[in-house]
Amino acid sequence: MTRAIGIAVPDVPPGVATSQAPSDTRSDENLLGAMALNDEGAAIALIRRYQRRLFGLALGIVSDPSLAEEIAQEALIRVWKHAPVYDVRRGSVTTWVLTITRNLSIDALRMRRSIPVEPDDLIALGLASREPDPEDAAELSDASGRVHRALQTIPPEQRQALLLSAYYGLTAEEISERESIPLGTAKTRIRAALIKVRAALAPIDEEDLVQMKEQGRDE
Amino acid sequence: MxxxxxxxxxxxxxxxxxxxxxxxxxxxxxxxxxxxxxxxxxxxxxxxxxxxxxxxQLAPEADPPAGFEVRLLARRAEAERENQPEAPAVIRSLDSRRARPRRMRALLAAAAVVLLGAGVGVGSLVSGGTSQPRLAEVRTAELSWHGADLGDVVVTPGNPSWVFMSVQDGSYAGWVRCVVTENGRAVTVGRFLLHDGYGGWAVPLSVSPGAVSGARLELDDGTTVAAATL
Incomplete structure (x- = not known):
């Protein structure tokens, strides 16, 4: 769900469009293409589509609302700036914008040399409030659910190592120091955890699906 | 494997x-x-x-502070007014500079002809000799971005034909990639180093000069920082 944010006309700088449709059904890729042609309406539509996710991700990592806003805005400015050269072959728009935000957040965090939120708290908070995009709600919620379930089954020490690296950009060496474990153990924990997440995303085998349906009919 | x-x-x-x-x-x-x-x-x-x-994708969503969108648009609009300061460094601070005289491009073209004809400099790198082009056959274009004149592109005829590029007004220092549009296809012809926004280079082309319709400079991430239409 996209929260409607009113634009106070007196505050809007000259030349900035203010009239927008409440929702834009164009795909992310189409919006980026239009942004490259200076379609400000497309830019605003993309901003509205992503601002909650980007701000939420940044806030989850840096735990400072004003810094998180700065990060989310910088991420969106960069997306706007690089829209003309976005290459769909490099991955989805969602992945692209989230990665930009995550990297900016990590940069900010490294300057502070601290981790304000425990990784498990971040995930717990996120899953409690996660609202999938309407466009791909079924697929996304399914994938998110499977990843979430996988995370819950991963041994806590592996999950901790994975989340520290994914969300806070900690290297294996930094995790080894933080957790007081050998470097090799840190590497193994990260890899083992990500393998389990990857397995959760693997498509269900067609034969397994048929078997599951048949079992369902039998019961 | x-x-x-x-x-x-x-x-x-x-x-x-x-x-x-x-x-x-x-x-x-x-x-x-x-x-x-x-x-x-x-x-x-x-x-x-x-x-x-x-x-x-599991990361939490959260409502940004009120006015987020307005501040973002203001930031963007301010950047636009300031001649896009968030754009690549190569085009920063150009608004305060005067456009370079057009005769610069003609001088570069003439220099290209002289260099090739005399068989010195870049011309001396060509194996098998270089035919001297006539100045009238040399094609030139402005290398620019967002209206800012950044340098020049010169394509000389001959076998091989050459593309010369000169950047004189940027503030970017580092490697850039030179991409030439040949028969409608983008072809990377080399990577070049800019020192404090200045640099010049030449490379032989593998196609006839008439097949070249444009040239541009890119950063390694694919961002175009200057372009020319021939």
Whole structure:
């Protein structure tokens, strides 16, 4: 769900469009293409589509609302700036914008040399409030659910190592120091955890699906 | 699979860290070098990258502070008014500079002709001799971005024909990629170093000069920083 944010006309700088449709059904890729042609309406539509996710991700990592806003805005400015050269072959728009935000957040965090939120708290908070995009709600919620379930089954020490690296950009060496474990153990924990997440995303085998349906009919 | 199984094994042990963006230093360089030639290991990294992306999608959503959108648009509009200061460094601070005289381009063209004709400088690099082009046959164009005149492009006829590029008004220092549009196809012809926004170079073309319709400079991430239409 996209929260409607009113634009106070007196505050809007000259030349900035203010009239927008409440929702834009164009795909992310189409919006980026239009942004490259200076379609400000497309830019605003993309901003509205992503601002909650980007701000939420940044806030989850840096735990400072004003810094998180700065990060989310910088991420969106960069997306706007690089829209003309976005290459769909490099991955989805969602992945692209989230990665930009995550990297900016990590940069900010490294300057502070601290981790304000425990990784498990971040995930717990996120899953409690996660609202999938309407466009791909079924697929996304399914994938998110499977990843979430996988995370819950991963041994806590592996999950901790994975989340520290994914969300806070900690290297294996930094995790080894933080957790007081050998470097090799840190590497193994990260890899083992990500393998389990990857397995959760693997498509269900067609034969397994048929078997599951048949079992369902039998019961 | 390339090189040895041991190398592939080592790379696959590091693939998760690479996908998570936490592999650093010489280890990262070694893995990236291996991936250049090993499709199987690339696929392994890509599968971990997909898992990493899925983790990012779990991140919490949150309402940004009131006025977020207005402040963002104001920031963008301010940047536009300031001649896009967030744009690549090569075009920064150009608004305060005067446009270079057009005669600069003619001088570069003449210099190209002289260099090729005299067989010195870049011309001396050509094996098998270089035919001297006539100035009237030389094509020139402004190298610009967002209306800012950054330099010149000159394409000379002959066999081989040459493309000369000159950047004189940027503030960017570092490597840029030169991409030429040949028969409608973008072809990277080389990478060049700009010192404090200044640089010049020449490369021979593998196609006839008439097939060249444009040239541009890109950063390594693909961002175009200057372009010319011939």
């Amino acid at each position: 390339s090189e040895t199984t041991t190398t592939c094994t080592a790379v696959r042990l590091a693939a998760a860290e690479l996908a998570l963006g936490i592999l650093v230093g010489s280890e990262r360089a070694a893995v990236l070098a291996h991936l250049e030639t090993c499709a199987e290991c690339r696929a392994e990294v890509q599968s971990f990258a997909a898992a990493t992306d899925a983790l990012f």
